[in-house]
Amino acid sequence: MFTNVYPNFTKGRILKGDMLESLRDVPRRFTELSTEAYSEGIVAGAEVRITAEQLVVSRGLVKFGSRIYALEQDYSLPYQANGRETVLKIRFGEAVEQSDFTLYKADIVLDHEVSLRGNELELGRFKLKEGAKLRSDYQSFADFATEYNTWNRLHIPYSAVGQSSLSPQLTRYYGAELLSAGSTNAYDIAFAMQCLNQNTVNRELILRYIGSRLGMEYKAYDNVQIHKYLTRILEEAQLGTRARPDLRSGGPRRMLVD
Template identity: 40%
Template structure:
């Protein structure tokens, strides 16, 4: 049966273990039910900000292997210019247990290369030339994929039900630039309205929109593929090309295998 049970802490009553257990379990049960069908990825927060010679990670929540992990305070990681790929990622540790606690944790660090092992999650990447400064401000939507000297968040998995998807910062930026160009097709406005809300947009919706808008069939699109397709669509919108023009290029539908 459905219940709503909360302990009463009143003067003269004996503090029972069950009462404390209710306080312990309720928030965990609530969050586990709320995010139980979400894929692994960032639930909220965890944005990156460049300050001097450090990259600051904002407080946030991530989900990994059906567990929620919380970063309660922002943390700063020093970075160096190597001219090589570097990745900011969480490495989740094995469970530790003692008489008082069960601890599951994830260590955040900057690693060379772009390899993601099992039990790791990306929060961003960059390739910084020696003598250059790292930046987290983008000139436009396409600039978010710039290879050098730029914080790249395209590959960060954001959690939504049943799958992960692009950062809402990316889809919201797409919406902002698309609206400035006044798209001509109602189909665009429907998708853009989802993006403009600032919430993660499901991968299935993004891929369905890009396939219909570009007249292509995509298979297993990566985050980079989705961003690249949205860049192409934004170019079409700026040039005033509607869906009929877009799908007519090349004489019909095309299949892109990424």
């Protein structure tokens, strides 16, 4: 049967362990059930802000294994320009038994080792030349993949149903640019609406869209390949908009005579 148990903290009653356990277990069960079907990755927050000398990770939630880890306040760490690819990682440690708690701890580190170990998740990466400034203000959708001096979000796993998906900032940017391009393709309009209306877009939806839009067979592309194909679709849509003739009534008309 379904139940809803709430402890009665009233004057004169003895505080019992199971009363406190009920307060502990309900939010934990809610969190576990809400994210049970979701993959590992960022659940909420954990956005990276770039300053002149530091990377600032905002407070947030991430899922690793079956557990949710919380960053209660913003965390800053310094970075350097050395021309090498550097990855910002969450590195999960072993459980630590304490007298009152079992602590599952995860550290935020910068690492020149690009590949991820089994106990790591990525928060982004960069390759900064000496004397240059690291930026995260993208000039176009293709700019998200710029190799040098640009914060790269392509590899960040975001928690989603079934399997991890792309950064919401990436998909929102794409959706806005696609609608601005004026595409009349039904797939484009529907997908752009999903990008702007949802926080994290389901990965399979993205892959199905790419296959249908480009007339290709469905394939499990990685994040970099997905970005490449989305860039191609967007550029074609923008080119189609620019190539469209001016058909407005009373608009200027020119005749070219050879």
